Amino acid sequence: MPDFDIIVIGAGPAGSAAATWAAKHGAKVALVDKAMFPRNKLCGGLFTERSRSYYCEIFGRDFDLSRAVTRHDISFWHDGAELATLTDIPPLHLTMRLDLDNTLFEHALTAGASDFSGRHIAQISENEILFKDGTALHAPILIGADGVNSIVAKHLFGASFNTETIGFGLEIEVPESTQNPVEKPLRIDFGAATWGYGWSFPKQNSTTVGVGGLRAPNPDMKAHMRHYLKTLGLDPEAVKFKGHHLPFGDFRPTPGRDNILLAGDAAGLVDPITGEGIAFAMKSGQIAAQSALDALGAGSPKTALRRYQRTLRDMQRNLRIARTLRRIIFAPRWQGAFTRTFRRSGTVRVMYMRLLAGELEYPQLARSVVARLPRYLLNALRR
Ligand SMILES: Cc1cc2nc3c(=O)[nH]c(=O)nc-3n(C[C@H](O)[C@H](O)[C@H](O)COP(=O)(O)OP(=O)(O)OC[C@H]3O[C@@H](n4cnc5c(N)ncnc54)[C@H](O)[C@@H]3O)c2cc1C
Structure with a gap:
């Protein structure tokens, strides 16, 4: 007998959305993450109105904007020269991922998902995950929402991502004493990386500064970051930057196999122009969960992928046009x-x-x- 209906691996935006949606609709869900929450994720934390509307739909409440900085202005730069500053733009919300992801994770537990955070997976098979401590969980459907370095994608396809087409980003958090976020507008710098851009995003107590783009044409992304920090008047030697891969338009045409589905970064669902991934992670998590529910309802877990592909088609088409x-x-x-x-x-x-x-x-x-x-x-x- 399976222990659960669905095992969700990874509790970021994709996994927490999937677990919430499935649990709210009556499924017995295990939500597994190698990290304990709250945990951080390298990210600009830009939460768009698209993210907000998906959040409302999936979690059944509006996003608490008091936890974000909301801006209506932005400036665009290229090579140290200002191209334009726009005011009265649609709202852009700047969040801290430590806080955002913890909120999403809590929603999933409140909806009824069982908490398997802080647990390390040793092995994945068709209907089972085996933890390093020797215990196992069983379910007819698995959802891999374990980010760009997905072990579920690796299990299915031999590699988490394509090293030729993947993106990469570097970031630092500049404390408020160095840069006053109230005075600094949101800023995007085209050309700060090849096939990519730089960003400076004001937060409540800091500013997130980063560069990102395709990895292959940027073999020395650190040099781009150092240059960008100097452009912003920051000392590149005084800070240590962190890096993370970003599936910048590198989506998988077939996001899973039979009863194993991939959502969010694990399926490569990041906008290839803006780098937005949170919205697509939540939405694909929801769609994956609904496809799993439908497949279980039909008594045919292996049809989950076919159902998922059908509903994911529009999102994939948009990302293809963007590419x-x-x-x-x-x-x-x-x-x-x-x-x-x-x-x-x-x-x-x-x-x-x-x-x-x-x-x-x-x-x-x-x-x-x-x-x-x-x-x-x-x-x-x-x-
Ligand atoms: C530098 C940078 C800046 C970005 N800025 C933005 C931005 O401003 N706005 C935006 O919308 N998007 C941004 N993105 C993209 C965004 O961060 C991702 O698209 C989004 O986090 C994807 O969510 P996810 O749930 O798929 O994966 P993740 O958020 O990566 O969550 C994956 C979860 O899986 C867990 N996990 C990983 N491996 C395992 C394992 N083996 N076993 C169990 N659990 C595991 C992790 O601990 C994590 O909790 C940025 C990305 C980068 C790299």
């Missing part, structure tokens, strides 16, 4: 043209902003971009 559009923004040979257009065109700035804020979906953007692009660029995109 194509990314070339216009980040490809070094077009970067000059992009930044010139960005500086001149209010329409482009507003579109980028709405994208960042989670207001605009890629199919809409693609239609508008395609209508404006010269033919030679269109042909290059198709290649």
